[in-house]
Amino acid sequence: MTDSTVRLSxxxxxxxxxxxxxxxxxxxxxxxxxxxxxxxxxxxLTAQVEMLAELISFNAAGYLIDGDRDSADKRLKSLSAAPIVLNVHIYRRNPEFGELALFTRYQREGHPQVESKSTQLLNYLSPKISDAVIEIAREVTDDNKNRVGYVYLRASADSFNQLVGQSILLNLSVMFIMMVVSFLLALRLKRIITDPIEHLSEFLRRTSRHRDYSARSQSPNIREFSILSEAINVMLSRIQEYMQKQQIAEERHRKLNASLEDMVNQRTLALKDANQELIQTLEKLHQFQRQIVQNEKMASLGDMVAGVAHEVNTPIGLGVTASTMMLDRLVDIEKEFESKTLKASTMRKFLTESQENLNIIYRNLNRAAELISSFKQVAVDQTSESSRSFCFAQLVNEILLSLRPRLKKLPHTIHVDCDPTLTVNTKAGPINQILINLIMNSILHGFEGMENGEINITAELLPSDKLKLVYRDNGRGIPNHIRKRVFDPFVTTKRGQGGSGLGMHLVYNLVTQALNGTIALTSEEGNGVEFVIVFPVASTENRAQLKLNH
Structure with a gap:
């Protein structure tokens, strides 16, 4: 802090x-x-005036009863001996009308006459001090305590004012003298306290400027400053020891640096080799991981091939059986025709059976063609990363049709809530693989031990050209220790039972990388799961364009 910023000392x-x-x-x-x-x-002053008023009222009782005004005047003139008495009025009460009339008065020489106070006497029963005078009134009573009149006394308060002025002057003088004494004592005490501080400050400034940590401060006479001086000396002693140790350490450091340069160069080369080896190992790990994920996709596709092959075997077998029966009946008809024993009823029966067999062959071959077409599209989508326009509801139905060999023997139900006219342009393969993995996870993990599982798939197009896909099931849910790591690779509850732990990791990568979207999981153990997937798409207004593309 500089001196210019210091405001107080x-x-x-x-x-x-x-x-x-x-x-x-x-x-x-x-x-x-x-x-x-x-x-x-x-x-x-009030007590003195009250005493005079009481004395005058006591003496005035006899004069008011007798009506002797001359004696009263003579008596009042004796008040000249009391310098504070200025005016005295004696009022007599009329017994018949109860009115007060001025009986006699006294006025000190050199003072003005005071007008009658007969109507204001009750206000002066308590002494009133104002304008250097004090006014008081007292009742005059006879021996029977009957009120016969009033005495009004007006006295001077000059002595009171003089005493007040003298008191104020005296107190101000004493206060001024004490202020001067306090100021002188404060200056002396300030010098006693601040001088050692200035000496210590100057000593520290000089020591820091010259870096002479061997200097020691002299101990002041004041105990607290002596303790501070000793603490400063101890600090300087420790700083001196530290500086000496630092010099020794710097010398050792300089010697060590010379030998460390070669060591650092050697370790740098070793670290580069280790980093290169680590990069190669990490690249191999990524290759192995991509290979495992690809194997997982191919394994899923292989399972689908096996299921579709088994499913296609039934309609093709029925078609073969029906065609064989038709060939047998054709041979019989040909024999009868050549032997000219063919009857119209036999011909009619042959035509009827032929029609039934051809219908059976057509239905089963059409069913097999649908299965093969659906599997073909699903297989192409899974192995292709290109975008195409498709009806989303049709894509989901193709996926469910390809999974029917696995699903038809299970009591679980799948509900799809999607606008049948919703057509989007995006990558169908990742969506295909995502839904297959989610459905198989629900069947293998969520519905384990359940008789009737339920899956709900909802899709809607958001205003921002994003598709929101919501997948729910009412299965067992995901345990707490698995939920936070469910998208990590090799995380599974079926370790050692055929579970690879790559299904949800593949789903996460497909959503975030292939579709550039987001996936959120909500699950409570025992209350099923909910996956909310949002990814950008290019929507089309109707399905006519889709049909033209096909």
């Missing part, structure tokens, strides 16, 4: 704090003292 801060504390203390104490003195002066 210990000296100024200490001085300001001490003076602030002294000022606040003196102001509070002086204010309390003045308040107490003024209150005392006020109470003394």
């Amino acid at each position: 210990i000296r100024s801060l200490f001085l300001w704090v001490v003076m602030a504390i002294a000022t606040i203390t003196l102001v509070i104490s002086s204010s309390l003292s003045m308040y107490t003195q003024i209150k005392t002066y006020r109470e003394e």
Whole structure:
């Protein structure tokens, strides 16, 4: 931190704090003292005036009863001996009407006359101090405590004001003197505290500038600063030891660097060889992984071939049987025709049987052709990565038809919810392989131990030219320890039972790499699974274009 950024110093801060504390203390104490003195002066003045008012009212009772005004005037003139009395009014009460009338008055020489207060006497039963005067009124009663009149007394408060002024002046003088004394003491105390700090600061600045860590600070007379000085000396001693050790270490480091350069060069060459070997090993690993994934696809296709072959065998066998029967019947008809024993009924029967056999042959051959065509398209899609336009519902039906040899013996059901006119342009092969793997996973893993499994496949075209494919089943779900790693290679619950652990890894790669999409999994153990797959497609408005392409 530079000097320009420093706003306060210990000296100024200490001085300001001490003076602030002294000022606040003196102001509070002086204010309390003045308040107490003024209150005392006020109470003394009030007590003196009340005593005079009581004395005058006691003496005025006889004069009011007798009506002796001259005696009352003489008595009031004796008040000249009391310098604070300015005006005295004695009011007599009319017994018949209850009204007050001025009986007599006293006025100190040199002071103006005060108008009658007969209507305001009740306001002065409590002393009122205002404008350097104090006013008070007292009742005049006879021996029977009957009110016969009032006494109004107006006294001077100059002595009170003088005492208040003297008190304020005295307190201000004392406060000023104490402020000066506090300031001088603060300066002295500041010098005692800040001088050792400045010496220590200058010592540290000089030590850091010259890097002379062998210097030691002198111990001040103040205990706390002496502890600080000792701590600084200990720190300097440790720094000196550290610097010496660092110099020794640097010397060793310089010697070591000379020998390390050759060692680093040797290890660098060894590391390059190891990196090259690691890269080759990693490339081989990727090749093996791609080969395993390809083998998995071919194995799936081989299983499909076996199933389709078994499925095609039945309609072809029925067609062979029907054609053989037709040939036998044709031989019989030919014999009867040559022997001229052919009857019309026999001919009719032959025609009927021929028609039935031909229908059987056509239906079975058509069924076999559908199976072969569906398998052909599925096989082409699985081995091809090119895009084509197709009806999505038709693609799903072809996949289910190719899987029928496996599915027909199982009690599980598959529901497809898709717009039959939905036509898209994308890669059919990855979709084919994805659905086959998901369905086979549900059959082998999800529906294990279940009698009636249910699969729901939903497809819809999103406004952003993306296809959303949702696959659900009501199977056993995926265990918690498998769910987070389900898309990793070689993760399976059928280890040692024919499961390779590459099915879901293949699905993930097909979605993210072949289709440039995303896949999300939701599953709870015992509540089935849900896969949400979203990938971009090029949609077409109708199926006419698809039919033209075929």
